Amino acid sequence: MTDDTIVVVEDLVKRYNGFAAVDGVSFDIKRGEIFGLLGPNGAGKSTIISILCCLLKATSGRVVIDGFDIGRNANNIKKIIGVVPQEISLYHTLTARENLRFYGRIYGLSGKTLKNRIEALLEMVGLTDRADDLLEGYSGGMKRRINIAVALLHNPRILFLDEPSTGVDPQSRKRIYDTIQDLNRQGTTVLLTTHQMEDAEKLCHRIAIVDKGKLIALDTLERLLELVGESDIIQVMAKEIPPASVESIRQIDEVQKVSMDGGIMTIQLVRGRESLAGIVDRLISGGTKVESISIKEPDLETLFLHLTGTKLRR
Ligand SMILES: Nc1ncnc2c1ncn2[C@@H]1O[C@H](COP(=O)(O)OP(=O)(O)OP(=O)(O)O)[C@@H](O)[C@H]1O
Ligand SMILES: [Mg+2]
Structure with missing residues (x-):
């Protein structure tokens, strides 16, 4: 000491x-x-x-x-x-x-x-x-x-x-x-x-x-x-998210993690802004009825998600 x-x-x-x-x-x-x-x-x-x-x-x-x-x-x-x-x-x-x-x-x-x-x-x-x-x-x-x-x-x-x-x-x-x-x-x-x-x-x-x-x-x-690194978080709110749609998002190279919580899909990925258009395309062609989509800069919430795979505010 x-x-x-x-x-x-x-x-x-x-x-x-x-x-x-x-x-x-x-x-x-x-x-x-x-x-x-x-x-x-x-x-x-x-x-x-x-x-x-x-x-x-x-x-x-x-x-x-x-x-x-x-x-x-x-x-x-x-x-x-x-x-x-x-x-x-x-x-x-x-x-x-x-x-x-x-x-x-x-x-x-x-x-x-x-x-x-x-x-x-x-x-x-x-x-x-x-x-x-x-x-x-x-x-x-x-x-x-x-x-x-x-x-x-x-x-x-x-x-x-x-x-x-x-x-x-x-x-x-x-x-x-x-x-x-x-x-x-x-x-x-x-x-x-x-x-x-x-x-x-x-x-x-x-x-x-x-x-x-x-x-x-x-x-x-x-x-x-800094531990979050290059990661961004994209959150999609939708009435309905078919499993196939979730799977097709997982296939994108930049995507690190996809989690579902009720009608909210949280996508952790690198270079979020560049991948946004591709994600929207896949969601729509997969039959997801998107209500809103937002992109978050790294904060402690992102870090917690990054470290544990779950949200800080449960
Ligand atoms: N007296 C007790 N007997 C049995 N389990 C307990 C007792 N006190 C706390 N726990 C359990 O220990 C864990 C940690 O509880 P603690 O109160 O330290 O959490 P916390 O981080 O302060 O949560 P919060 O944000 O809700 O205040 C919980 O699972 C809780 O249920
Ligand atoms: Mg407490």
Whole structure:
């Protein structure tokens, strides 16, 4: 472990009755980094983050956070981490300010220190003017922002966020992005999980792609997109796609993969634009009633399809 590494995860495994929800995952997080775990529902993201937050015990593997081993020094770790869980954990019959005061006392803060901290955090998440309203009247996005403020009360070195933008309106999402970036600029290391490409693309310095308990790629967005190489994705929506039509598309030299999902045919191929006319010809002569056809430049969705043959948003 070098000085600029703050989190080390080695061969992490978590089994539930024999089922491996996390199946031998290893990665490092650098100090000052925003690191993302991206993957579809059930990939194992919450399980990984819960183990790192000391909320769940691993079956095997090693986790070291800022020099502390999770098996032996969980109490030291809890002092330096902040946790924003996937499920909101706030008191709905209290106001935002009262929730912050309650959790602040649990962290051992009081008096002027606590008051100043609460005001600064309310300002940071943009909810100062709603601070005396009961939580039950808050939108999902506003509750999430208060949950982030709660996680920051004790000024943690590392912030863990499980799906920070799920179920959040666009305005709150932007505010959450700004908050995470501000904190990071001030030196906080961030680990977040998401199944939304946008979170990973806009926020993360490095992205680990997780599927079925395994880490299948890890790099910066730019380098991950290079893995897709020359591939493009063409999507065809149609009322009816006869099997012969699918087969004739598979025969085209440039085509790498064809998958069907309901009335949508996804074609992965090289030099998509050049092959488009040929594809349309074959579809029509094969009896496909095309409703629309679109071509996508490589993004994380394309990469996921490229690596796993399935879609990220299932
Ligand atoms: N307590 C549990 N008992 C049994 N199986 C579990 C338990 N918790 C999670 N799992 C299983 O482990 C797998 C990983 O779940 P996990 O919640 O980590 O996924 P996730 O990537 O966070 O998904 P999501 O995007 O839906 O939040 C899933 O198949 C899930 O059903
Ligand atoms: Mg989850």
